[in-house]
Amino acid sequence: MARPTTSSVATARALAQIAVFAGLIAALGLPGAIPVMGMAVPVTAQTLGVMLAGTVLGPWRGAAAVLAFEALVALGLPLLAGGRGGLGVFFGPSAGYLAGMVAGAAVIGLIVHGVRRTGPVRPTWLRTALGCLIGGIPVIYTFGIPVQAWVTGLGLGETALLATAFLPGDLLKVILAVLVTMTLRRTYPQVFAR
Template sequence: MTDPTATVPTTRAGLHAADAARVATFAALIAVLGLPGALPLLGNAVPVTLQTLGVMLAGAILGARRGALAVLTFLALAAAGLPVLAGGRGGLGAFVGPSAGYLVGFVVGAWVVGLLVHRLRRVTFLGVLGAAVVGGVGVVYACGIPVQAAVTGVPVPETALLSAVFLPGDLLKAVACAAVTVGVARAYPAALRHRED
C-alpha cells in the first residue's frame, strides 16, 4: 500500500502545500484584525488591538507548530516594513519598542494554545477557553510585560498594573476563540487533526 501523502507537494519548511496555505491564511487573518487600528488606553505605551484573537485562533485551529509559523510569517511581513501591525505600523522599529515583548509572546502564545488544544480529548468550549487564556493571555503577558517595563523604564509591578486594562478585552477574545474553534471542530473536524504537532 502506498503512502497517500507521498505525492503531496511540500515546502522547504517541510509543510504540505495545504498546510502552507493555512499558515499564510492565518498570517493574513492576524494582519486583517489589525485594520480596525490600535486603541491606547490610560496612557499605556502598548495599544489594545484585535490581533491577539488571530494569534489564539492560529494556535487553536492550526496546532502548535503551524500556529507559531503563522505568527512568525505575520511578524516577518511586519519586519519587512509592511503595515500589518495594528494602526498600520511596520518595520524593525516595532521590534525594539514597548510592544516588542508582546510580539514575541504572540509566537510562544500561539504555540502554547495549539499544544493545549491538541492535548484535549475532546474539543470543548471550556477546554479551548482555558488554552486561550493560558497561552493567548498569560504567556503573551509574561513575555510582554517585562520587555515593556525595560523599554519604558517603568517598574514591572506598575507595568503589570497598567497592562491589567487589556485583561477584559483579552478574556472576551479568548471566549470568541473558543466559540469559533468549537464551531470549526463541529463543522469540519479534520481541520483540527494536528498529526505533526
C-alpha cells in the same frame, strides 16, 4: 506528468493554512487600535488571531503563522496598530508582546491538541478555553510586560498594573476564540485534520 505525493499535498495544505492565519492576524489589526491611558501598547484584535491559530492549527503551525505575520511586519508592511511596521517595532514597547504571541500560539496549540501527530484532532470546550486563557493571556503578558517596562522606563509593577486594562478585551477574545473554534469543529472538522 507525475501526480503529487501525499506528503507534498500535506505540505502545501500546511503552508496554505499558515498563510491564511498570518493574513487573519494581519486583518485583525487593520480596524485600528484602542489607545489605553498610560500604555505605550494599544489594544488590538490581533491576539484573537493568535488564539485561533493555536486552536485550529496546533502548536507548530500556529506559531509558524504568527512568525510569518511578524516576518511581514519586519519587512515593513504596516500591519500593526497605527499602521506600524519595520524592524523598529521589534525594539519598541510592543516587542515583548510580539515575542509572546509566538509562544502563546504554541502553548495554546499544545494545550488544545496535545502532542498527537496522527489522526483527527478533536478540541474540547474545556481544553480550548484553558489553552486560550493560559496561552493567550499570561504567556503573552509574561513576555510583553517586562520588555515594555524596560523600554518605557516604568517599573515592572506599574507596567503590570497598567496591563490589567487589557484583561477585559483579552477575556472577550478568549470567549470568541472558543466559540469560533468549536463552531469550526462542528461545521468544518477537516480543517483540524493532520
